[in-house]
Structure formats: structure tokens, C-alpha cells
Amino acid sequence: MDLLDLDSLHSDEERQIRDVVRRMVDERVRPFVAGWYEDGEAPVRELIKQFGSIGLLGMHLTGYGCAGASAVAYGLACLELEAADSGVRSMVSVQGSLAMYAIWRYGSEEQKRAWLPAMASGEAIGCFGLTEPDHGSDPASMATRARRDGDDWILSGGKMWITNAPVADVAVIWARDPEGIRGFVVPTDTPGFTAREIRHKMSLRASATGEIVLDDVRLPDSARLPEGRGLRAPLSCLTQARYGIVWGALGAARDCLSVALDYAVSREQFGRPIAGFQLTQAKLADMALELQKGYLLALHLGRRADAGSMTPEQVSVGKLNNVREAIAIARQCRTILGANGISGEYPILRHANNLESVLTYEGTSEIHQLVVGQKLTGLSAFS
Known part of the structure; x- marks a missing residue:
């Protein structure tokens, strides 16, 4: 589905980190996540330790047992995690970009030494x-x-x-x-x-x-x-988490589109695969287009983050666009699967339901619209 050869925009190290996370997700999450979702319970402690074992937790932080990876590499990890399930990416984001980042950025040396190594390894949540x-x-x-x-x-x-x-x-x-x-x-x-x-x-x-x-x-x-x-301190933590969401939402959208594409090629109606009908191809083309555009946006923000020039308003642009487009893709993919789209045997409606939360947390779409509006006009509409 990489229409624009976006993979070529990454370094070998970035692709290697992405592939390690993808293998972990394929082995430890994908085979079980539908059951966790249905039961309403996941083995969080076990998963956190597994993620810590490959350096995923607080991976974009430096020192104290953290991997010191780039912002782009962290974004790719979020994408792969959320391609399995938004809830799984959330547990990693909260661990690293909210709790660990707050201690790393605003804590004392004593607090950092007491908590960050254990949190990076997954021994502490x-x-x-x-x-x-x-x-x-x-x-x-x-x-x-x-x-x-x-x-x-x-x-x-x-x-x-x-x-x-x-x-x-x-x-x-x-x-x-x-x-x-x-x-x-x-x-x-x-x-x-x-x-x-x-x-x-x-x-x-x-x-x-x-x-x-x-x-x-x-x-x-x-x-x-x-x-x-001051309020700027917790909001700066939210900026870190929102950046991960910019990438993560694309993972959910990619998984939905991949499933819908495979289904459309194999599902026959009126004597031919439904992928051969113009309306289905139009849906697939439009969704692939938005996925590629969202990826370019996320990558641009990641490069700016690594250069130290990313701003909170830019992250708001990313979250507003990518989550909104991801949930639209999930809903459209559901239509391609028809009645099968609501079955737990396929991940699409699970992704769509999860994205309803992603749309709201770390700032609702309306909040991010107002952040962008304030940047454009210089006028605050919050009060």
C-alpha cells in the first residue's frame, strides 16, 4: 500500500526499529488482542515487561535505562503498536510519554534514579x-x-x-x-x-x-x-503523547485498509471480486491517499521533533488530521466488509471503536481546532 515509496524516506536504523516492534506485535499481541478486547482485560504487566525488554518504554528519552531513540523511530513504534490495538499503544504512550517524560523532564535526580530505570525495563508501571x-x-x-x-x-x-x-x-x-x-x-x-x-x-x-x-x-x-x-508542565507532557498519537492512529487505519483490501480481492459478488467494481476501487484509492498524506504529515513532525523545532500547534494539526482521517478510514473499510465488518473475527470495528476514544483523549478534535484557530488568528476562543 506504499504508493509513494515512503519507506525510502527512512534510515536503515528507523526501519530496523520498526521491524523489531512489528515482530513483537505479531508474536505477542495480534494472536490474542481480539480476545482481550472481548473480555475487557489485557495482561498489562506481562505486556509492559515484554515491551521493556526491547527498549520500547520511554524509548525517545535519554539516560536512566532509556533507549535514546529518535522521535521518528518512536513514532514508527507507535504506528506498529496501534496497528494491533489502540489500547496497547495507549499503555506504552502513557508509560513513556506521560509518566516517564514528566519525571525525566521535571523531576529531581533522586526521582529519576528511583523510578526511570524500573519503568524503562517494565518492572514498574x-x-x-x-x-x-x-x-x-x-x-x-x-x-x-x-x-x-x-x-x-x-x-x-x-x-x-x-x-x-x-x-x-x-x-x-x-x-x-x-x-x-x-x-x-x-x-x-x-x-x-x-x-x-x-x-x-x-x-x-x-x-x-x-x-x-x-x-x-x-x-x-x-x-x-x-x-x-504551572499548567505548561502537564501540557508539555501531553504534547509528547499527542505526537505518538499522530503516528499511532495511522497504524489503526493501515490495519483496517489492509484487511479491507484483502477482503475485497477475495470476496466475490455478481460473479467477480468486489475489488473489481469501480465504487470499491474509489473507496480504496481515497483511503490509501489519506493514509499516505497522514504519514507524510507525521514524518514531517517527527523530523522537526528531532531537530528540536516541533511546536504544540503543529502537533495539534497532526492529531486533528490523522485521527479524524483514521476513524473515517475505519468506518469506510467496515462498509467494504458489509455484515462481516461488525464481526470480531475482523479487527475493523474494534479499531473504529478504539478510535472513538483516541478522537477524544489528549485533546478533543474541537480543542485542537481551537488551538489551530488561535495560531491562525491570534485570538483565543477558549474563554
Whole structure:
């Protein structure tokens, strides 16, 4: 499906990293993920350790056991992971681009040494607590509070829709104090910290999602992220995760298109394969076109990230376009499979359902439209 020979735009190292991840996914995820999705439960701890064994966790970070790979290589890994399932890519993104990145970028040397090597190897799982039940797109209005009590801090409040929370060993929690927003590194066995798994999801079912309750959680000052001050800190972490989504969504779209193409060639109606009909070929051509365009966009952002010149607004362009096109591709592929498109024997509707969550988390499409609109006009429509 590589109409434009985009593979030639990558270095040998990038292709090798992609191929290692693809083999891991083909062996450890694809044969089982439909069952995980149907059961609403995946072996997160086992998967995290397997991903850590090949250097996937925090792979774009340097030091502390992290691989120090390029942004483009990390993007390719996200694409391969999400080609299997968005929930699997989510657990890796949250581990590396949110929890690990927050500690790596804003933590103390003590915090980095205590957590990053274990998280890079998969021995410790992290989550990132920003979203709240009543404050999703508007994190500046968060209700979680941090107050001083002598040399300690006490956190109270709650977080919602937190990937990895039910199985996490450490949580990066963002809370408000009288001086603004601060980040804290919270071991999940701290008294007063509880995480309840959210059940009955119709999307991202092969991912552990939880609600966090902070009931007067007492922490030493050493738990505070010393550089994690203000809303810009958690938003910079979201930029890292959103960049991974720009690539990851393409993986889901590619898998849907690959399945639909194979099906169209083999499925016969009216005495010929349905791939031979003009309407089907038009669908396939349009979807392949959008997939190639999205790939070029992701690669451009990756090259800018590696050059240190990628901006949050550019990532918003990428997430807005690629997730929107990926979910359109998934829905169109479903039509090619007809009734078989809703069967769990094929991955298409699973991808489409997962992409409904990807469309919303790390900033809804509307939020990214407003980010782009503000960049174009110089006027904020957020308030």
C-alpha cells in the first residue's frame, strides 16, 4: 500500500526499529488482542515487561535505562503498536510519554534514579493523573488540591479516565495549591491513594483504565516535581503523547485498509471480486491517499521533533488530521466488509471503536481546532 515509496524516506536504523516492534506485535499481541478486547482485560504487566525488554518504554528519552531513540523511530513504534490495538499503544504512550517524560523532564535526580530505570525495563508501571471527572478539556480548573502541612504535602481530590491506573506502581499527579499547579510523584501504595478500574467500556477494552481517589494522601516534599510548576508542565507532557498519537492512529487505519483490501480481492459478488467494481476501487484509492498524506504529515513532525523545532500547534494539526482521517478510514473499510465488518473475527470495528476514544483523549478534535484557530488568528476562543 506504499504508493509513494515512503519507506525510502527512512534510515536503515528507523526501519530496523520498526521491524523489531512489528515482530513483537505479531508474536505477542495480534494472536490474542481480539480476545482481550472481548473480555475487557489485557495482561498489562506481562505486556509492559515484554515491551521493556526491547527498549520500547520511554524509548525517545535519554539516560536512566532509556533507549535514546529518535522521535521518528518512536513514532514508527507507535504506528506498529496501534496497528494491533489502540489500547496497547495507549499503555506504552502513557508509560513513556506521560509518566516517564514528566519525571525525566521535571523531576529531581533522586526521582529519576528511583523510578526511570524500573519503568524503562517494565518492572514498574506508571500513570498520569491530570483529567478529572468535571475537568477534562479545561485542566486549568482542576479541583484536586495540594496543601502544605509542615514539611509534607497533602493531596485531596480525584482523577478520571486514567490509563494504567488500576495496575500502576507510581502516579504522576497534578494538583493545585495557592501558588498554582504542581506535579507530584505518588507511589500507589501510599495511604489514601486508591484506583478503581472503570468497567463497561465500549472502547479501549484491551487497556486498563481507572478512577483515582486521593483521600488526604500525605507525601514528603521530595515527592514534588521540583520543575513541575504551572499548567505548561502537564501540557508539555501531553504534547509528547499527542505526537505518538499522530503516528499511532495511522497504524489503526493501515490495519483496517489492509484487511479491507484483502477482503475485497477475495470476496466475490455478481460473479467477480468486489475489488473489481469501480465504487470499491474509489473507496480504496481515497483511503490509501489519506493514509499516505497522514504519514507524510507525521514524518514531517517527527523530523522537526528531532531537530528540536516541533511546536504544540503543529502537533495539534497532526492529531486533528490523522485521527479524524483514521476513524473515517475505519468506518469506510467496515462498509467494504458489509455484515462481516461488525464481526470480531475482523479487527475493523474494534479499531473504529478504539478510535472513538483516541478522537477524544489528549485533546478533543474541537480543542485542537481551537488551538489551530488561535495560531491562525491570534485570538483565543477558549474563554
